[in-house]
Amino acid sequence: MSWSATREGWSPAGRGGWRPLEIAAMVAGFVVFWPVGLAILGYLVWRNGGWRNGCRRSERCEERVAAFGRGAFGAGWGGGELRRDSGNSAFEDYKDQELKRLQAEFDRLVAEQRAFGDFLDTLRRAKDKAEFDQFLASRKAADTSGPAQA
Numbered sequence: 001m002s003w004s005a006t007r008e009g010w011s012p013a014g015r016g017g018w019r020p021l022e023i024a025a026m027v028a029g030f031v032v033f034w035p036v037g038l039a040i041l042g043y044l045v046w047r048n049g050g051w052r053n054g055c056r057r058s059e060r061c062e063e064r065v066a067a068f069g070r071g072a073f074g075a076g077w078g079g080g081e082l083r084r085d086s087g088n089s090a091f092e093d094y095k096d097q098e099l100k101r102l103q104a105e106f107d108r109l110v111a112e113q114r115a116f117g118d119f120l121d122t123l124r125r126a127k128d129k130a131e132f133d134q135f136l137a138s139r140k141a142a143d144t145s146g147p148a149q150a
Contacts, residue, residue, distance in 0.1 A: 018048070022044055
C-alpha cells in the first residue's frame with residue numbers, strides 16, 4: 001500500500017483514510033478508558049462517510065455498488081469468474097450443464113438435511129413423550145403409595 005499526502009494529511013493513496021495520529025489517539029483512548037476510544041472511532045467513521053470505505057463523494061461509488069449487486073466480488077459459484085463468457089459455446093454449454101448438476105445435487109442435499117432434521121424431531125418427540133409418560137407413572141405410583149403409608 002502506498003501513502004500519499006493530501007490536504008488533510010497522510011492517507012492511503014486514493015482514499016480519504018485515517019491518519020496515523022488518529023489511529024494512535026483511538027488506540028490510546030481504548031487503553032485509557034474504552035468509551036473514549038469508542039467515541040474517537042465513531043467520530044472517525046462518521047467523518048469519513050461511514051463504513052462505505054471510500055464511497056463518499058465519489059462518482060464510482062454507484063458503479064461499485066452495482067458491481068457488488070451483480071456478484072463481481074465473490075457472489076455465486078466462484079464469484080464473477082464463472083459468469084464471464086469464455087467465447088467458446090461448447091465450453092459454455094458444458095459449464096451450464098455442470099452448474100445445473102451441482103445445483104440439483106445441492107438441492108438434493110438440502111432436502112436430505114431437512115428430512116434428517118424432521119427425523120431427529122420425531123425422535124426427540126418420542127423420547128420426550130416416553131420420559132413424560134415415565135414421570136406420570138412415577139407420580140401416579142407415588143400418589144397411590146403415599147396415602148396408604150399415611
